[in-house]
Amino acid sequence: MTSIGTGYDLSNSVFSPDGRNFQVEYAMKAVENGGTAIGIRCKDGVVLALEKLVTSKLLKPGANKRISTVDRNMGVVSAGLTPDGRHFVSRARDEAAQWRSLYKAPIPTAALANRMGSYVQAYTLYSSVRPFGVTAIIGGWDSEVEVPVDGQVGAGPAVGAGGKKEGEKHGGPYLYMIEPSGLYWGYYGAATGKGRQAAKSELEKLDLAAGNLTLEEGVKEAARIIYVAHEDSKDKEFELEMTWVSSLSGPTKGRHEEVPQKLREEAERLAKKSLEGDDDEDDKPEGEKMEE
Amino acid sequence: MNHLKKGEVNLGTSIMAINFKDGVILGADSRTTTGAYIANRVTDKLTQAVADIVHYHLGMYGITNDEPPTTQTAAAIFQELCYDNKDQLSAGMIIAGYDHRHGGQVYSIPLGGSLHKQAYAIGGSGSTYIYGYCDANWKEGMTEEEGVNFVKGALREAIKWDGSSGGVIRMVVLTAKGAVRHLYLPDRSNYEGPGVDTAKI
Numbered sequence: 001m002t003s004i005g006t007g008y009d010l011s012n013s014v015f016s017p018d019g020r021n022f023q024v025e026y027a028m029k030a031v032e033n034g035g036t037a038i039g040i041r042c043k044d045g046v047v048l049a050l051e052k053l054v055t056s057k058l059l060k061p062g063a064n065k066r067i068s069t070v071d072r073n074m075g076v077v078s079a080g081l082t083p084d085g086r087h088f089v090s091r092a093r094d095e096a097a098q099w100r101s102l103y104k105a106p107i108p109t110a111a112l113a114n115r116m117g118s119y120v121q122a123y124t125l126y127s128s129v130r131p132f133g134v135t136a137i138i139g140g141w142d143s144e145v146e147v148p149v150d151g152q153v154g155a156g157p158a159v160g161a162g163g164k165k166e167g168e169k170h171g172g173p174y175l176y177m178i179e180p181s182g183l184y185w186g187y188y189g190a191a192t193g194k195g196r197q198a199a200k201s202e203l204e205k206l207d208l209a210a211g212n213l214t215l216e217e218g219v220k221e222a223a224r225i226i227y228v229a230h231e232d233s234k235d236k237e238f239e240l241e242m243t244w245v246s247s248l249s250g251p252t253k254g255r256h257e258e259v260p261q262k263l264r265e266e267a268e269r270l271a272k273k274s275l276e277g278d279d280d281e282d283d284k285p286e287g288e289k290m291e292e
Numbered sequence: 293m294n295h296l297k298k299g300e301v302n303l304g305t306s307i308m309a310i311n312f313k314d315g316v317i318l319g320a321d322s323r324t325t326t327g328a329y330i331a332n333r334v335t336d337k338l339t340q341a342v343a344d345i346v347h348y349h350l351g352m353y354g355i356t357n358d359e360p361p362t363t364q365t366a367a368a369i370f371q372e373l374c375y376d377n378k379d380q381l382s383a384g385m386i387i388a389g390y391d392h393r394h395g396g397q398v399y400s401i402p403l404g405g406s407l408h409k410q411a412y413a414i415g416g417s418g419s420t421y422i423y424g425y426c427d428a429n430w431k432e433g434m435t436e437e438e439g440v441n442f443v444k445g446a447l448r449e450a451i452k453w454d455g456s457s458g459g460v461i462r463m464v465v466l467t468a469k470g471a472v473r474h475l476y477l478p479d480r481s482n483y484e485g486p487g488v489d490t491a492k493i
Contacts, residue, residue: 102349104368111357146394149368149407156311156397157411159432163315163467164395 011127023131024124027080027180030133034079035238036195036229039137040222041175041188041208045215045246046139047259048077049222051195051230054237065258067243071096071106074140075243075256079193080180081133088136092116104150109140109174113184121182131180135192138178141245141254142171173245195229202228215246219259223267224274231275240268306418306450306457309388309398311411311432312439315467316388316396319443321418321451322459339383342373363389367399367407375405386413390466418450418457425449436465444476448483 008014009022016022035051048067067077068089076092078085095115099107116138123131148155177190189203202225206213213221219242226240242259246252259267309318346369353361367387374381387399400413414426425446434442443463451457461483463474476483 102369102372103353103365104371105364108357114356148409149364149371149399151371152367152399152407152409154409156409157432161395161397162311162313162433163390165392165468168392170393 012123012130013125013127021124021181024181027131027133028135031080031135031180031192032194032196034081034134034193036191036193036199036226037077037079037135037137038191038199038203038222038225038229039077039139039175039177039187039189040203040206040213040218041139041173042213042215042218043211044173044250045141045218045244045252046075046173046175047215047218047222047242047244048075048137048139049226049243050077050079050241051193051226052239052241053233054239061239065241067241067258069243069256070112070138071100071140072255073106073143073245074109074112074138075245076136076138077241077243078134078136079196080135084133085136088116088120088132088134091119092138095119100150104152105147106143108142109138109176110186112140113138113174113176113178113186117178117182117184119182120178120180124181133180135180136178137190137192138174138176139243139245140174140256141247142174143254144169144171144247172247191225191229193229195226195232198232199225199229215244215250216263219244219263220267220270223264224271227268227271227275240264242267305416306414306422306447306454307386307416308414308419308426308443308446309386309412310434310439310443311396311398312434312436314396314436315390315465316398317436317439317443317463317465318386318388319447319461319463320416321447321457321461323457338377338381339385342370342377342381342385345373346370360391362391362394363387363397363399364394367397367401370399371401371405371407374401378403378405381405384415386415388413388466390468392468396466414446416450416457418447418454421453422446422450436467440465440474444483451478 008016012023035053037050040047050066052066067075070076070089070092076089078088092112095112096107120132123129175187175190176184177187178184188208191199191203206221222242223240230238242264243256244252244259245256248254305321305323307320309316346366349369350361350366353365366389370385370387374385384403385401390396398410398413400408400410411432412430414422429442444461447461461476465472472488474488
């Protein structure tokens with residue numbers, strides 16, 4: 001980076017002569033140092049997973065959760081500066097609440113991603129602020145059934161509303177990733193943080209676009225991918241944090257929740273096993289060997 | 293709280309909306325005055341202002357979310373405005389609409405600002421005379437023709453018995469095909485014609 005030290009990297013809202021905003025690029029550096037965070041959009045839900053690096057032996061295991069619930073059906077995981085991530089979540093909750101107070105319905109995942117993208121982008125425009133030092137992954141399940149208006153009384157005609165267009169699909173799993181520049185895209189699988197390259201190549205192998213991966217398989221894959229991504233920083237201790245949100249008929253009934261301890265431990269066991277014996281594939285239970 | 297707002301006059305009218313097989317039908321008489329003088333124009337304008345605000349919100353929703361708002365969105369915004377301004381407002385409202393996902397829906401917002409999802413809703417001074425008529429004649433899942441006849445029959449009774457309802461009967465039929473307006477006149481053998489107002493489709 002030849003232009004570093006020429007003065008164009010000192011302030012936000014100042015472009016370098018070749019059209020870059022260095023403050024945003026430095027923010028992305030901060031993200032690259034954070035523990036790996038991933039999201040997988042499965043056919044019947046979304047999994048969020050995080051490699052939480054343990055910075056002290058004095059920290060209580062399992063405490064200090066880093067994946068947050070924004071609305072009942074939506075979660076956020078981020079890599080980078082933890083306090084920035086918490087501020088991001090706080091704003092996301094405000095946006096979700098504001099949507100609810102106006103429209104009396106949960107905010108669609110796409111709408112939240114859009115609002116948060118705008119919010120993050122605004123922090124690249126002014127010299128008085130610095131950009132967010134996080135890349136955040138938003139995972140949510142937009143209800144596939146009709147939801148009543150919050151607070152409504154009654155249910156309409158007993159035979160149901162007439163004139164509906166039958167067979168149309170509504171709602172489903174959604175996954176977005178927002179970068180420090182404010183850029184956001186919708187993804188089948190998203191990864192950020194230190195081990196993102198390894199994680200991304202693992203995610204690509206899953207052929208998520210085909211939409212065959214189930215949520216339960218997704219949980220196991222997510223755990224395995226975090227373990228794979230951790231390989232490069234093996235010397236550091238870490239904790240696996242995982243949450244999921246399923247369809248209404250699935251295990252979380254459309255809510256964003258922590259993956260149950262039993263399932264998480266099982267996923268971790270399989271993840272460790274697959275790392276130990278990368279050659280003896282036969283040990284892997286079904287679902288681990290996807291789309292080969 | 294004083295429930296009768298200062299200077300309030302019962303704004304004579306009859307309105308209703310129903311669910312039917314393919315969507316919803318909204319109906320109203322055309323009289324907006326009571327007796328010889330025009331009643332409380334201010335209240336009427338407040339109601340109009342609420343509708344304008346909701347119209348703005350729905351327009352905004354369509355632009356910012358790349359998809360049209362649903363009837364529920366409209367009902368939610370109306371309800372919030374009606375509840376927040378219950379001290380100033382003296383109008384009950386009926387919200388009816390059609391969208392592909394939810395089909396036809398009818399919501400009623402009475403004076404306090406609560407939100408009721410109903411099979412059909414009636415309102416205005418004339419409605420008090422037709423609770424019995426509607427209850428006796430209501431059928432779920434009516435055809436469009438049956439629905440139009442139900443609304444017409446109900447409003448005809450409302451106009452007959454309510455001195456401050458009158459004029460013509462207007463209807464709008466909302467289905468997947470869009471909105472079709474109807475007009476029925478009193479001088480054409482008891483609101484029989486001309487029916488669908490093709491000039492305004």
